[in-house]
Amino acid sequence: MQPLISLYFQVHQPYRLRDLRITDIGKAGTKYFDAELNRTLFRKVAEKCYLPANKLMLSLLQKYSHFSVAYSLSGSFIDQCRDYGEDVLQSFRALAATGKVEFLAETYYHSLSSLKSLPEFCEQVTLHRDTIRDLFGVDPTTFRNTELIYSNELAQVVRLLGFNGILAEGVDALLAGRSPNDPFAPPQFRLPPEKEAMIEAACGEREQAEEIAVLLKNYRLSDDVAFRFSDRTWVGFPLTADRFTDWITEAGGHSINLFMDYETFGEHQWKDTGVFEFLEALPRLWEERGLNAATPSQVIAAWGKRDHGVFDAHAPISWADCERDLSAWLGNRIQEASVAALYALEHDVKERGDAQLLQDWRRLQTSDHFYYMSTKYWSDGDVHKYFSPYDSPYEAYRRFSHALHDLRCRLATDETTPSVDTVSGPSLT
């Protein structure tokens, strides 16, 4: 029995912060985000990745009947499409129209809310689910959390929100020798009643799921493409579609879950590395060899009522770095402080009922802001620094702390932000 192949691509763009100055704090109408930079970067990635990759994907989906893919589009990405790239959104709609694409649910603002605030998490998931349904006409049934952050408790929360599938990293220590290629289940337990009640209220009319399956990323095969594809020092270089398909077959199991950033195609791995040709060759080879692609919900359906192994994540895991933990976002003092300070404003922000204020606060929740503050690999004196639009983690913190201070000033005044364009997002240009 050949394994299914489940491709899921993450599509996300953060709203990067402007070079805010202390003198901007408290001024009326201070903008937090660098519209010009965000537009430039969005257009760059659109031309290099989103548009060409979607075009290729559309032709593959039309040509090969057994080929399908899944995407998760963050709300912040969708907002940026509306601000800077209706063409990109249109190309995703075209993919959706093939009926062979599954769109996953996540927190709208690609946030760390699952770790900090259950009500905020529920609201963002609901907001995202509604947005996806409005855009593509399908209600998502599988959930993926920011950066594949996952824990036992999160799985239960997500189940109670009505999802029957969740994605996670196939962390070796938790697998303890088991294959990541079969669906797992979280340990079963009840959440505290007040939490369950809160989730039930957020779930609305949707039915809560009885069970939830955990699909684990096969990080070896995923990272062969996402990180190592163009690495000339890697023993597998150059990676051909043929060889990669051999590896998939050898890996066996129920499904090979290949999860990666969509920007792998054309942005992380440039066009001239041949990554598009590689992608193009896969479905043809799979068809020749009788391999079928399947989206996460199809993978779960195909597993049916068979027993699940238990995937037991007491502490949160993620898909980041070797540590596969939260240290990329919550690994130092400035990260901890800024996350804590941000969520401390939740009550006041929501109390205010100012849509613009709420959106600004939520855009500050995007995990990238905290990732840019990471100093984790610096102690090695390594050049292996995180990609960031800013000069340094301290610059990231400087800008973020100014934005937060301005937000506090706005909360302290009685004036509501003039709501000119609160529905379509602020006009940032």
Next chain:
Amino acid sequence: MFGWEYPPRHSGGLGVACQGLVRGLLKTGVRVTLVLPRRAGSEEEGAEILTPESGEFSVVTVPSDLQPYDGSASYATRRVEHRGTEMEGQLYGPDLSSAVANFTDASVALTQNLTPDVVHAHDWMTYEAGIRTSDHHGVPFVAHIHATELDRTDFHPNERIFVQERRGFLHAQKIIAVSDYTKRILTEHYGIPAEKIAVVHNAHAKLEGHRPTQIFSQYGRRKPPLVLFVGRLTVQKNPLQFLDVASRVHALRPDVQFVMAGDGPLLPALIERTCAMGLERTVFFAGRVSREEGESLYHSADCFVMPSLSEPFGLVALEAAAHGVPIILSKHSGVSEVIDHCFKVDFWDGEKMADCILTILREEPLAMQLKAEAPRILTRLTWQRQAERVRAIYEDTIRSLSTLRI
């Protein structure tokens, strides 16, 4: 080894770096004979600390009126001031170039009976001595560059000094630059091939009798926040920018105080400017400070700013890091290549420097993290480790020179 200055008689980082390197080299088993232009102070001090009886280290001083950081103008001034005092030796001539020539002649004569394996010279005034000595002994010449004439003069060099520097670079078998920043200046402005230049960053010498970090009362601060500048008051160090920054910070946080530690030709202008800006109760001039005074300034500082126009290295920043002071550096500096946990700002961007200061003073977690993380670099950046690299460079040049002869 030919040097300019040596603690305790020093006015800049060169003397400190030279001492650190000499001590490091001694630890790696290199025997050093140090030739210095000035007699006063250094002889006993250097000898005392470094146990001359072992015979491994000796200081030869050449009487001369030369001082580091000399340009023709400042030299002429001092000549006038010192006329008729005991400072006047017999070997210096009426102007800077003949003083250099006298230093060179005397140095070459003093060292002609030694048997060095390599000749190492620090900055332009000693290069001629280095070239001639290495010719005399037929051994490699290593030119160490701590600061170029371009750094000192905001790229308006004294032509003679520039030529002398370049001559040293061209004659050297190998050049040691204190930063990639300086290496770039050498390749771009002096036309020196990059492969001839090795970068060895300066290190930080552990201080003896190091006081523990100040413990703050849990019942609030005892003193107003203090922002510190340490350096000679010259164009290169950009002290006027520091005043501009002070006035910007003062406008928003009148409680913040600023201290400028250091001496130099710009002092009168700076004092005048301070008063004109109405900052006389905000900015304080500490003058040249002793090591102890410096220590206590670092201890009470909440933020250290180095706004230099062009800083080949910037040892004071390592000093600040060692004392756990949050640091703001000019991007045009060598030390910014080694200190990661700091703010790096363009030297002209006073507004941003002020913003960084205000952020550090406002954000406790930021200040705490900068305090805690910046000093870590010092455990890797020791003089012994840097001296090992210099020793490897010596061995390399000696090897390649002997290969050439075969």
